[in-house]
Amino acid sequence: MENAVKRAGGRPRSFDRDAALETAMRMFWKHGYEGVSFQQLTAALGIGAPSLYAAFGNKEALYREALNRYADKRGASDLSFMEGARSAREAVRLLLDGTASGLVDPEGEVGCMLNTGMIANHPDLEGLARDLARRRAQFRALLADTLQRWVEREQAEGLSCFVTAVMQGMAIQARDGFGRDQLQIVVNEALTAVPDEVGR
Template sequence: MARPREFDEHQALTAAMQVFWEKGYEATSLSDLTSAMGIQRPSLYSTFGDKESLFQAALSLYAERSLAFIQKKLESAPSAKAAVLLYLQGVVSSADGHRPELGCLCVNTMVELAPHHQGFTQFTRVYQQQITELIQSILEKGKQSGELSETLYAPALASAIVISAVGLAVTMKSNPDITLVEQAVQQIILLLD
């Protein structure tokens, strides 16, 4: 008979997600993971599989939380322009309470692993597309309300905003001059006029 698990899988996965987010996939050792998760290697392997499988689960958890957070922020904004500004400022100031120098785990994965791992290429592409669809929806609502021009092509503009946000996330990892970053954000917002 199998022994019952003596740890909370969700808490352990959240801890693993944090380690991967702080260190990246390659720099994270199994010792880093077991220490943060509070479990032994046999438990890690029997519950989550190998390091890559654990990373995939942690990345999925991150993406799920990130998308829910972004959607809530966008939908709570009083206008389309305010929503886009909130989204971009969230990337810059890390409005979700995390350190902006950590960047976005999905963007970090895009940079570190996607160039040579088809599974992560596809995952990060889908994540970007989901955010783009959220932004596009907000832009369409802005067009319907009359806030934004009827001639605005929401799909392309949503893509441009998300691609800009990816660049901002990467930039924030290097502790840039915040004034220049804020000016860039304001220029992106001008695309909505």
């Protein structure tokens, strides 16, 4: 592939940027940021380092793009599926049931890239860690906004913190080998803490 005729910037004509981003996303999703080396990326993508730099910049820039792709694939910015629920508990059930299924979906990788992709990090990666924390905070805020359909703002914010903590714990448990049935037990227990009143 490296012997193919090159485009400007060093990329071969057969280079498929979208497919390369998908491969990189799945590697980061499965192994975390620091669990994937630059050499592993170039080998998996079938390109040399100059081609990878030309296409994505450095590894950190590639990871940010992979995070964006993951968020789009997993609907991290779209909670509209909750809006038809009659109560906060029903809405949260829809979210947690979907989370439990997604964490062990055979079409994807086990776990959650946003929650388990960088639990600990080298000090040099503090900026990237802050970006992940910001993305998680944005999801908590979106969930709180959505939950206001059924409960007051203060309760919505508390519920959002609780539900996202449950989701993060489920992501770790999925990595530890929990299956769909075991994750459902967690969902069922968590739902007992969520109000069941009909929307206000």
